[in-house]
Amino acid sequence: MGWVVECAIAKTNKHASRESGDTAEIVERPGGGISMIAIDGQGSGRAAKTLSSLLAAKAVALIKDGVRDGAVARAVHDHLFAFRHGQVSATLDIVSVDFRSRSVLVTRNAAAPLVIGRGELFETAPCVADPIGLFPLNRPAVWELPLEDRLLIVVGTDGIASSGRRSGMADFDVTGATRELNVASVPISILADGILAAAVARDEGRPADDMTGLVLGVRADESGAPIRRMTATIGQA
Amino acid sequence: MGWVVECAIAKTNKHASRESGDTAEIVERPGGGISMIAIDGQGSGRAAKTLSSLLAAKAVALIKDGVRDGAVARAVHDHLFAFRHGQVSATLDIVSVDFRSRSVLVTRNAAAPLVIGRGELFETAPCVADPIGLFPLNRPAVWELPLEDRLLIVVGTDGIASSGRRSGMADFDVTGATRELNVASVPISILADGILAAAVARDEGRPADDMTGLVLGVRADESGAPIRRMTATIGQA
Numbered sequence: 198m199g200w201v202v203e204c205a206i207a208k209t210n211k212h213a214s215r216e217s218g219d220t221a222e223i224v225e226r227p228g229g230g231i232s233m234i235a236i237d238g239q240g241s242g243r244a245a246k247t248l249s250s251l252l253a254a255k256a257v258a259l260i261k262d263g264v265r266d267g268a269v270a271r272a273v274h275d276h277l278f279a280f281r282h283g284q285v286s287a288t289l290d291i292v293s294v295d296f297r298s299r300s301v302l303v304t305r306n307a308a309a310p311l312v313i314g315r316g317e318l319f320e321t322a323p324c325v326a327d328p329i330g331l332f333p334l335n336r337p338a339v340w341e342l343p344l345e346d347r348l349l350i351v352v353g354t355d356g357i358a359s360s361g362r363r364s365g366m367a368d369f370d371v372t373g374a375t376r377e378l379n380v381a382s383v384p385i386s387i388l389a390d391g392i393l394a395a396a397v398a399r400d401e402g403r404p405a406d407d408m409t410g411l412v413l414g415v416r417a418d419e420s421g422a423p424i425r426r427m428t429a430t431i432g433q434a
Numbered sequence: 435m436g437w438v439v440e441c442a443i444a445k446t447n448k449h450a451s452r453e454s455g456d457t458a459e460i461v462e463r464p465g466g467g468i469s470m471i472a473i474d475g476q477g478s479g480r481a482a483k484t485l486s487s488l489l490a491a492k493a494v495a496l497i498k499d500g501v502r503d504g505a506v507a508r509a510v511h512d513h514l515f516a517f518r519h520g521q522v523s524a525t526l527d528i529v530s531v532d533f534r535s536r537s538v539l540v541t542r543n544a545a546a547p548l549v550i551g552r553g554e555l556f557e558t559a560p561c562v563a564d565p566i567g568l569f570p571l572n573r574p575a576v577w578e579l580p581l582e583d584r585l586l587i588v589v590g591t592d593g594i595a596s597s598g599r600r601s602g603m604a605d606f607d608v609t610g611a612t613r614e615l616n617v618a619s620v621p622i623s624i625l626a627d628g629i630l631a632a633a634v635a636r637d638e639g640r641p642a643d644d645m646t647g648l649v650l651g652v653r654a655d656e657s658g659a660p661i662r663r664m665t666a667t668i669g670q671a
Contacts, residue, residue, distance in 0.1 A: 199669060199670055199671040200669065200670050201667065201668070201669045202667070202668050202669070202670075203665070203666070203667045204664075204665060204666040204667075205663070205664070205665045206662075206663065206664040206665070207661065207662075207663050208661065208662040208663070209660050209661045209662070210660045216466075217660070217662070220462060221462075221662075221664065222461055222462060222664075223460070223664050223665075223666045224459055224461070224494065225457060225458075225459065225487070225490075225668075227484075227487045227488070227491065229453075229670065230668075231666055231668050247464075250462070250464045250498075251464070253462075253498065254464065254495070254498035254499055257461065257494060257495070257498055258491070258494070258495035258498065261487075261490065261491035261494055261495065262491055294668075296670045385665070386663065386665045389663075390663070393661070418669060420669075420671070423446050423447045423454070423669060423671070424444065424445065424446045424630070424667075424669070425443075425444075425445040425446070425454070425458075425666075425667065425668045425669070426442070426443065426444050426445070426623065426626075426627070426665070426666065426667045427441075427442070427443040427458065427459075427460050427664075427665065427666045427667075428440070428441060428442045428443070428460075428622070428623045428663070428664065428665045428666075429440070429441045429460045429468055429662075429663065429664045429665075430438065430439070430440045430441075430661075430662065430663045430664075431438070431439050431462075431467075431468050431531075431662045432436060432437065432438045432439070432655060432657075432660060432661065432662070433436055433437050433439075433466065433533045434436040434657070434660070
């Protein structure tokens with residue numbers, strides 16, 4: 198039995214903010230597999246972007262050195278805490294597929310909902326932890342589950358879950374939106390775009406915060422096709 | 435005037451080889467912009483993969499620390515030369531868009547052809563240098579050009595250019611293939627897939643070497659849309 202794993206990240210800025218305070222990356226794991234990382238730096242604009250970019254650099258370097266995800270989260274926290282003295286926070290999400298252990302591993306210092314889909318069933322998983330940077334010896338929430346056909350994981354930064362709040366709406370039901378959007382055979386990238394578009398719409402087209410959505414889809418595949426693809430699209434005004 | 439930049443990587447293994455000796459990554463640059471990196475480790479299979487993965491980890495970490503591409507190539511070379519004593523080589527390609535300098539920067543220690551497209555005009559650019567790892571103080575070839583509408587860059591690792599050699603064909607005309615495949619409005623990811631597919635076909639469906647193609651497309655865009663997307667698809671047998 199082979200596997201095909203698809204990852205997609207969709208991301209936008211707070212309205213009228215030139216830079217997003219979120220940084221997101223997709224990197225190959227040296228032991229086989231792939232990791233998505235999202236870091237939401239406290240605040241918005243240039244200072245938040247510099248912070249999240251610096252922390253993402255550290256996380257990416259450690260993952261590519263083969264360090265286990267739980268230790269990466271602890272290291273990024275310790276670094277932030279040591280140099281910003283507990284005065285600056287950030288949220289961290291790492292969603293990995295490890296082909297050696299044949300598992301999906303979610304490692305989080307974030308409180309926004311984590312959606313897990315298994316075929317037609319979608320749930321919000323209780324995998325939350327304090328943001329990094331504020332207290333000594335902070336630890337991530339870790340969730341490991343075996344690869345299975347039609348497994349889907351969706352996590353988003355704060356800006357997605359809290360979209361619509363400005364106009365008094367209840368928090369965005371990301372699980373419900375995923376259930377609606379994840380109709381048969383929709384590509385993972387379209388699902389990620391759809392969730393982001395729904396969040397932007399709840400903010401009436403002017404995002405109240407930086408927004409990043411990460412989507413991971415797993416499919417059983419007879420051939421386990423050896424072709425690997427990566428794409429990125431970025432814009433600048 | 436805004437810009438939209440699209441990157442795509444398509445990659446496959448040598449036939450009957452479980453792991454590709456090439457490692458490729460796309461990462462965000464801390465100063466604004468994006469970099470694609472491809473490293474082709476000497477040989478194939480697990481040893482080549484370990485080598486290229488280790489060197490890619492170093493390159494990615496340095497780029498994300500804000501180090502300029504030319505210094506990244508020198509550092510990766512020096513590291514390989516210091517620890518493998520000039521006995522192991524690798525090729526390195528870095529294709530970056532830097533939004534601060536509004537330029538495309540190609541940094542190479544590789545001899546496979548570099549294709550540059552400007553609108554309807556496609557050429558093979560003389561941007562080649564020795565592989566890293568073999569001689570002290572090796573330097574990359576560097577090529578910088580300003581962002582322009584409909585600029586297209588294609589580089590591939592050795593396995594693409596030399597496809598078809600086993601059956602006595604002339605080297606793959608990647609420039610010609612790019613000209614043919616790059617019909618109006620074809621997405622960059624489809625172009626990358628098309629070039630890879632053509633190379634695989636020249637090897638009669640059984641690639642004689644690991645193959646990685648990197649494609650970068652630049653478009654002028656009024657809005658410079660702030661949405662950023664990344665995707666990755668990987669398989670395992």
